[in-house]
Amino acid sequence: xxxxxxxxxxxxxxxxxxxxxxxxxxxxxxxxxxxxxxxxxxxxxxxxxxxxxxxxxxxxxxxxxxxxxxxxxxxxxxxxxxxxxxxxxxxxxxxxxxxxxxxxxxxxxxxxxxxxx
Numbered sequence: 001x002x003x004x005x006x007x008x009x010x011x012x013x014x015x016x017x018x019x020x021x022x023x024x025x026x027x028x029x030x031x032x033x034x035x036x037x038x039x040x041x042x043x044x045x046x047x048x049x050x051x052x053x054x055x056x057x058x059x060x061x062x063x064x065x066x067x068x069x070x071x072x073x074x075x076x077x078x079x080x081x082x083x084x085x086x087x088x089x090x091x092x093x094x095x096x097x098x099x100x101x102x103x104x105x106x107x108x109x110x111x112x113x114x115x116x117x
Contacts, residue, residue, distance in 0.1 A: 044087060051105075
């Protein structure tokens, strides 16, 4: 995680709110619409490590595709397997995510993004 990145979904209200907060701080960052440009497995692992979270803790389990893929929170999958699922189906990644100065924050609520600024 070397550069500052804001992983964004413009259709998500929380992501738009988070973007407005971060833009208000006048910091430099790259805006990445993660549904168009999903993070790599390595980037996602780095974000999870920085957040101190397991993949399921950063997964949108209520998304339709979660059920369509017949996934369950009780599945006996490795972290690597969950990360692969998230990379292949980025809609499952919770948003927004800010990576700043080699730290990461999940904007749930959006104000949590400010904790690393």
